[in-house]
Amino acid sequence: VSSLILQTASRAIAPLLLFFSMYLLVAGHDEPGGGFVGGLVATAALTLHAIAFGVGSARRALRLDPRTVAGLGLVLAVAAVWAGPAFGRAPMAGLWVDGPGRTALSLGTPVLFDAGVYLVVLGSALNALFGLAEEE
Amino acid sequence: MALPAAILLLAGVAALAPAAARALPRAGGVALALPVAAAGALLVAAGRGGGASIDVPWLPALGMSVAFRLDGLALLFALLVTGVGALVVVYAWSYLADDPRRGRALAALLAFAASMLGLVLADDLLILYVFWELTSVTSWLLIQLRHERAEARLASWQALLVTAAGGLALLAGFVLLGLAAGTSRVSWILADAASLAGDPLLPWAAGLVVLGILTKSAQVPFHAWLPRAMEAPTPVSAYLHAATMVKAGVYLALRLVPILGAVAPVRWTLVLAGGASLIVGAGRALLESDLKRILAYSTVSALGLLLLLAGVGTPAAVHAALAYTLAHALYKGALFLAAGAVDHGAGTRDTDRLSGLRRAQPFTAAAAGLAALSMAGVPASFGYVAKEAAYGSVLAAGRPLLLAAAVLGSALLVAGAVVAGWLPFRARPTAAAAHAHEVAPALFAPALALATVGLAAGVAPGVADALLFPASAAVAGAPPAEPLALFHGGTGAALSAATLALGAIAVAARPRLRSALRSEAGPSRDAFRGALRLLEVTAKRHTAVLQTGSLRGYLAVTFGVAAALLAAGFVRGGVAPAWTLGAPRAPELVVGALAMAAAVAAVRSRSRLAAIAALGGVGYAIGLLFLLFGAPDLAMTQIAVETVTVMVFLVAFRHLPRFTRLSSAASRTRDAVLAGAVGILMAALVLSAAGTRSFAPISTWHVERSVPDAHGRNVVNTILVDFRGLDTLGEATVLAIAGFGIVALLKLRPRRDA
Numbered sequence: 105v106s107s108l109i110l111q112t113a114s115r116a117i118a119p120l121l122l123f124f125s126m127y128l129l130v131a132g133h134d135e136p137g138g139g140f141v142g143g144l145v146a147t148a149a150l151t152l153h154a155i156a157f158g159v160g161s162a163r164r165a166l167r168l169d170p171r172t173v174a175g176l177g178l179v180l181a182v183a184a185v186w187a188g189p190a191f192g193r194a195p196m197a198g199l200w201v202d203g204p205g206r207t208a209l210s211l212g213t214p215v216l217f218d219a220g221v222y223l224v225v226l227g228s229a230l231n232a233l234f235g236l237a238e239e240e
Numbered sequence: 241m242a243l244p245a246a247i248l249l250l251a252g253v254a255a256l257a258p259a260a261a262r263a264l265p266r267a268g269g270v271a272l273a274l275p276v277a278a279a280g281a282l283l284v285a286a287g288r289g290g291g292a293s294i295d296v297p298w299l300p301a302l303g304m305s306v307a308f309r310l311d312g313l314a315l316l317f318a319l320l321v322t323g324v325g326a327l328v329v330v331y332a333w334s335y336l337a338d339d340p341r342r343g344r345a346l347a348a349l350l351a352f353a354a355s356m357l358g359l360v361l362a363d364d365l366l367i368l369y370v371f372w373e374l375t376s377v378t379s380w381l382l383i384q385l386r387h388e389r390a391e392a393r394l395a396s397w398q399a400l401l402v403t404a405a406g407g408l409a410l411l412a413g414f415v416l417l418g419l420a421a422g423t424s425r426v427s428w429i430l431a432d433a434a435s436l437a438g439d440p441l442l443p444w445a446a447g448l449v450v451l452g453i454l455t456k457s458a459q460v461p462f463h464a465w466l467p468r469a470m471e472a473p474t475p476v477s478a479y480l481h482a483a484t485m486v487k488a489g490v491y492l493a494l495r496l497v498p499i500l501g502a503v504a505p506v507r508w509t510l511v512l513a514g515g516a517s518l519i520v521g522a523g524r525a526l527l528e529s530d531l532k533r534i535l536a537y538s539t540v541s542a543l544g545l546l547l548l549l550a551g552v553g554t555p556a557a558v559h560a561a562l563a564y565t566l567a568h569a570l571y572k573g574a575l576f577l578a579a580g581a582v583d584h585g586a587g588t589r590d591t592d593r594l595s596g597l598r599r600a601q602p603f604t605a606a607a608a609g610l611a612a613l614s615m616a617g618v619p620a621s622f623g624y625v626a627k628e629a630a631y632g633s634v635l636a637a638g639r640p641l642l643l644a645a646a647v648l649g650s651a652l653l654v655a656g657a658v659v660a661g662w663l664p665f666r667a668r669p670t671a672a673a674a675h676a677h678e679v680a681p682a683l684f685a686p687a688l689a690l691a692t693v694g695l696a697a698g699v700a701p702g703v704a705d706a707l708l709f710p711a712s713a714a715v716a717g718a719p720p721a722e723p724l725a726l727f728h729g730g731t732g733a734a735l736s737a738a739t740l741a742l743g744a745i746a747v748a749a750r751p752r753l754r755s756a757l758r759s760e761a762g763p764s765r766d767a768f769r770g771a772l773r774l775l776e777v778t779a780k781r782h783t784a785v786l787q788t789g790s791l792r793g794y795l796a797v798t799f800g801v802a803a804a805l806l807a808a809g810f811v812r813g814g815v816a817p818a819w820t821l822g823a824p825r826a827p828e829l830v831v832g833a834l835a836m837a838a839a840v841a842a843v844r845s846r847s848r849l850a851a852i853a854a855l856g857g858v859g860y861a862i863g864l865l866f867l868l869f870g871a872p873d874l875a876m877t878q879i880a881v882e883t884v885t886v887m888v889f890l891v892a893f894r895h896l897p898r899f900t901r902l903s904s905a906a907s908r909t910r911d912a913v914l915a916g917a918v919g920i921l922m923a924a925l926v927l928s929a930a931g932t933r934s935f936a937p938i939s940t941w942h943v944e945r946s947v948p949d950a951h952g953r954n955v956v957n958t959i960l961v962d963f964r965g966l967d968t969l970g971e972a973t974v975l976a977i978a979g980f981g982i983v984a985l986l987k988l989r990p991r992r993d994a
Contacts, residue, residue, distance in 0.1 A: 128876075133952035136872040138960060144880035151887045171983075174976040181969050196965050200951055212951060214961040217968075221961070224972040228979030229884060235983040237891045 107156070114156035121149035129222050130215070139218035143225025150226075151233055159237045162230075170234060174227025181220030184213040242286035243294055243308040246279040246318075247358045254350035261343030269333025269682060272346060273326040276353065280322030287315045287710075293363060293427075302424075309363035309427055312710025316562060317360040317491050319707070320569045324483035325353045327686035331577055332475035334682035335584070339473075345385050349476065352378035356484040360491055365414040365424040372410060372456070372488060376403040379485050383472045392471040398768050399465045406455025406462070413448030416441045417499065426495070433498035446499055446506040449492070453510075457489030457543045460516040464768060467524075467536040474580030477532060481539045482573030482690075490543060490565060493550040494558060497715050501553040510551030515645045517544030522652030526746060527754050531579040531589040531660055535572065538615070538656045541649055542568045548642065549630060555716040556633035562708045562715075563626035563724055567614060570694035571623055574611035575660055577687035578604050582664055584683060586676035591659055596669025600676035603684040605665040610691035612661020614698065616654040617739060620726065622698035624736065628728045631735045647739050654743025655750060701725060796911070799918045806921040817927035828868055835861035848899040856886040873956040 125145035132138035154162035166173070188197035200212035253275045260268040286292040293309040310318070332349060336342040355374035362368035377400070384396030418424040420441040421432065429436075436442050453459075458466035466486065470477055480486065493500065493510065500506050521540030528534045542564070549561035581604040583589045586597060598605035614623035627650055634643045678684070697704040701724035713719045727733070788794075810816075824832075838857035845851040859882030866875035903911075942955050942963065950958035960968050 132954060132957045133961070134954050136876055136954065136956075138873065138954070138957040140960070141873070141877045141880050144877070144884055148880065148883050148887060151884065151891070155887070155890060171980070174979055178973060178976055181972055185965070185969060196962075198951060198962050214950070214952070214958075214965070217965060218957070218961045221968060221972050224976050228975045231979035232982040233888060233891055235986045236888065236895070 110156045114152050118149045118153045121145055121152070125149065125222075129218060132218060133215065139221030140225055142218075143222040144229070146222070146226045147229040147233070150230055154234070154237060159234050163234065166230070170227045170230040172227070173223050174231060177220045177223025177225075177227055179220070180223060181217050184217035184220060187213045187216070241294065242282050242292060243310055243361050244306075246282050246322075247308075247354050247361065249275055249279045249282070250322075250350055250354035250357055254347045254354060257346035257350055258343035261346065268346075269330045272333070272350065273329040276322050276329055276350070277326040279357070280319055280326070283310060283315060283318050283322070286310055287312075295363075304366060304424060305364055306367060307363040307425060308358075308361045308367075310361060311427075312707075312712070312714040313491070313495060313562075314360045314714075316566070316707055316711040317487065318357055320483040320487065320566070321353055321356045321360065324479065324569060324573050324690070325350075327573070327689060328475050328479045328483075328577075330682055331478075331580070331686045332473070334680055335475050335580055336473065341385060345382070345473065345476075348378055348381040348385070349479065352382060352479070352484065356488065359488055363426050365418055365426060365429075368426065368492075369407070369411050369414055372452075372492075373404065373407050375485055375488055376400060376407055376456075379403075379469075379480060382476045382480070383469045385473060385476070386471065389471065391468075394769070395465070395468040395471040397772075399469050402455050402462055402465045406452040409448045409455075410452025413445045413450075413452065416445035416448065420445060430496075430498055433502065436499065437502050442499070443503045443506065446496075446503045447509070449496065450500060450506050450509055453489040453493050453547070454513050455489075457486045457493075457547060458517075458540050459489075459513045459544060459547060460520050460540070463517060463521065463540045466540060467533050470530070470532040470536050474532065474576060474583060477536070478573050478576030478580070481535070481576060482569045486539060486543055487565065487569070490546045490550070490561070493547055494561060494715055497550060497553050497558060500550070507551050507553065510547050511642065514544040514546070514548030514551060515642065515649075517541060518548060518645060518649035519544075519652065522649050522656060525656040526652060526659070526750050527757055529590055529592045529754075531582065531591055531594075531664070532576070534591070534656055534660050535575055535579060538653055538660070539568075539572060541653055541656075542572070545630065545646060545649060548646070549633065552634060552637050552639065552642065554633060554637050555712065555718065555720045556629070556636055556722065558715045559708065559712040559720040559722075559724075560626065560629035560633045562711050563622075563629050563704065566697070566704060566708065567621075567623045567626040567694065570690050570697070571611040571614040574607050574687045574690035574694065575615065577690070578608035578611065578684070579660070581679045581683045581687065582608075582676075584679045586664075586673060591663050593670060594664035594673060595666055596673040597676055598665040598667070599669065600673060601665075601678045601684075603678060603688060607684055607687035607691045608661045608665060610695055611687070612657040614691070614694040615661065616657035616743065617650060617736065619736065620695070620698050622694045622696075622701070622704065625698050625701045625704075625724050625726060627739070628726075628732045628736065629724055631732055632722075632728050635731065643735075647735060648742070650739045651742030652746055654740060655746035658743070658747045659750070698726070792911075796914060799914055803914065803917045803921055806925055807917075810921070810924065815928040815932055817924040818931040819927065820931045825868075828865065831861050831864045831868065835865070846899070848893070848896065851899075852886060852889045852893075856882050859885070873954065 125142040128137035128145060129139055129142035132142065150162050150166060153165060163169075168176075185196050187199055188195050191199060193199065198212055198214045253272055257272060260272055264271055287310050291309070291311045294307070296306040298304050298306050329346065329349065332346060333342070336345055339345065352375060355371050355378050358371035359368060359375060362371055380396045380400040383399050384392050386392045387396075414424070417429065420436055420439045421429040423429060455462045469480065472480070500510065518541050521537045521542075521544055525534045525537035525541065528537060546561050546564055546568075549557045549564070579589060581601065582594065582597065585601050585604065586594060588594065614621040617624045617627040630646060631643060634646055705723050708724070709719045835858050838854045838861060842851050842854035842858065845854060860879060863875045863878035863882065866872075866878055939955075942959060945963075946955045946958045947953060950962040952958045952962075
């Protein structure tokens with residue numbers, strides 16, 4: 105299904121959706137959002153691209169195999185879990201670079217964990233979606 | 241530190257075995273055997289100062305430690321594991337010289353040795369259990385080494401299933417024992433065993449533990465797996481029988497004598513199963529002609545005697561059992577290794593075809609002959625000393641019936657010793673023996689060494705007692721009154737003479753017995769196959785009934801059960817739906833009406849695209865409702881999920897068949913009733929739940945702690961990534977697995993079509 109209207113719209117909307125998904129991920133700790141919904145929005149962006157331009161194009165745009173993305177996400181999440189013990193804290197303990205105070209952009213292991221969730225959601229959903237779309 | 245070091249040493253050598261097989265094709269056997277012997281020496285050194293123990297807290301909340309302890313009993317069994325182990329490694333290296341799987345076999349053998357060593361050194365019930373199961377798993381690997389043979393696969397499965405089933409019983413028994421004693425530390429439980437005597441949990445605990453012991457030690461009626469496990473290469477069989485695996489059951493029975501002995505039915509179970517195995521095993525051994533099967537059944541018999549003695553449980557009986565354990569390890573190891581040498585030298589193990597081997601294989605013949613003397617209990621052998629001690633202890637315990645059983649079983653074993661250790665080597669050569677040749681030193685020296693030690697220990701039993709006294713004291717709390725001796729007085733000598741005479745009669749009667757009983761050989765063999773087949777058929781039928789493949793059927797069952805349970809809950813009373821929400825506002829009414837209209841449209845639609853869009857509409861409306869109730873996170877997630885779901889439908893659209901109505905009006909009515917019932921009951925449940933609050937809501941705590949503890953103002957997000965982050969990790973893992981599963985299903989389908 106190649107439609108000029110869909111392709112043009114997708115060209116404008118998909119990048120916006122991707123940016124929005126990243127905003128959701130980063131802002132999610134304080135404002136509505138988070139890794140799960142961010143991953144879903146990113147999935148929507150790439151699926152839109154896949155519907156407009158074909159799965160091959162979407163795969164190239166993603167660069168990494170969805171399976172690798174999901175695996176990377178798990179690695180990030182597990183790394184965040186074990187970051188605590190590496191610094192003499194309990195597993196899963198949140199470590200923040202900016203101490204107990206607050207800055208506009210906080211960096212800490214929970215954010216890393218959320219990024220892992222984002223990638224797992226994106227990778228797993230695209231894994232299934234691309235598989236469905238490619239099946240002949 | 242020496243205790244875990246010894247176990248880790250064996251495990252490390254196991255990991256190196258495949259590399260050694262490639263790098264050192266000639267000297268690898270000795271290179272691998274030296275660390276095994278070193279582990280034994282390490283433990284002897286550690287045991288010098290009266291024992292050793294180590295205790296590393298592991299799960300303090302459960303009172304669990306990685307605890308190992310070396311006492312006399314552990315040292316005896318550890319020396320069997322490492323001593324026989326080192327000889328078996330040398331032997332196996334040569335035995336499997338032409339086998340491409342030599343490295344793997346040695347790795348499994350050494351891993352098995354490490355597990356067995358861990359088992360006898362463990363001082364915590366659960367650690368012991370883990371090693372117990374590890375021996376089951378590694379022995380499974382060893383038995384199915386020649387897995388291209390169907391018999392080997394079946395044999396390994398039978399061994400694994402039987403011993404693992406017993407292992408589960410053992411685990412349950414250990415848990416109960418730990419509950420009753422308030423600790424899982426073996427040495428603490430035993431030190432305080434007397435206080436457990438009246439505990440209501442103790443009979444169950446002891447009974448379950450005995451079930452584990454009987455399966456592991458291949459006792460009647462669980463013995464069938466052991467003869468079948470003869471599919472394993474001979475050095476493996478030698479090790480399994482002489483020093484490990486089946487000896488694990490004996491070890492545990494002796495270790496727990498104060499616990500098992502406190503429950504009369506359990507004590508009698510041990511005595512009866514042991515006595516039955518003693519006689520049935522030795523009898524079956526007489527009917528066999530294959531050297532290894534003869535030896536396997538005689539192991540069932542010897543272990544029966546050991547468990548019978550453990551059941552008697554007096555200090556003298558325990559001491560006799562320990563002596564017999566040592567004697568059995570020496571003679572059975574030697575006989576198995578000699579059987580392998582015969583197999584290699586003459587090309588067969590069939591005693592009906594073997595005779596006159598002593599000229600062709602003099603060293604093998606000497607080893608087998610010496611070991612057979614000990615097995616038969618001929619005076620001056622260590623087997624004789626141990627058997628005398630056993631008779632004496634049973635007699636002293638006032639059990640004449642058990643004494644009769646012991647004499648009968650031992651007499652049958654005498655006959656087995658003649659068949660295994662004499663018949664193949666007697667003077668008259670057969671055709672099979674004509675081409676036989678002596679094997680390499682590595683294949684007869686280990687057998688000769690074991691047999692010689694067995695004889696030397698008989699001449700000087702005091703030497704053996706240096707090892708056995710501490711073991712005996714570790715079980716009974718004090719060393720036995722009487723040391724081992726060659727001469728036990730007139731009664732003992734008379735009993736031994738009677739045993740040998742009965743054995744001679746059994747040898748004479750063997751040909752007639754065999755022709756009379758041959759037809760009914762091996763009924764248990766098919767019992768196991770039958771049980772496996774029954775399991776498969778049951779699984780197939782059960783799957784056919786439950787897994788119909790109809791999505792509609794699954795949903796009907798799920799929702800039907802949910803509706804029935806909810807209805808039952810409301811009928812039984814206690815809670816009732818109540819409106820506590822206040823009057824609905826206009827936007828909520830509008831959105832609710834939209835959701836309902838979309839749902840009706842989805843059901844009534846005659847186009848798939850419209851139905852999908854309508855379903856999405858239901859989801860969006862619910863998302864809006866979330867937003868109206870102040871849950872932006874939930875609303876956003878709901879809307880994102882709906883969007884992606886619609887996209888999935890769009891992508892999958894072209895794979896779906898044309899939209900048609902296949903269901904009848906009746907089935908649609910049934911579905912509508914079910915759906916309506918579930919909807920109404922769920923609404924009632926939500927209303928009841930909203931009106932019932934037994935505890936203060938946890939949400940206020942989350943709202944308070946969100947910023948100070950989790951460093952974020954979005955409470956939902958802090959719960960997901962911090963407070964309940966482990967749950968999220970689990971869900972993320974499931975999600976990733978599900979993604980792979982979907983792809984696997986998609987990729988599988990075309991292949992099945994083609």
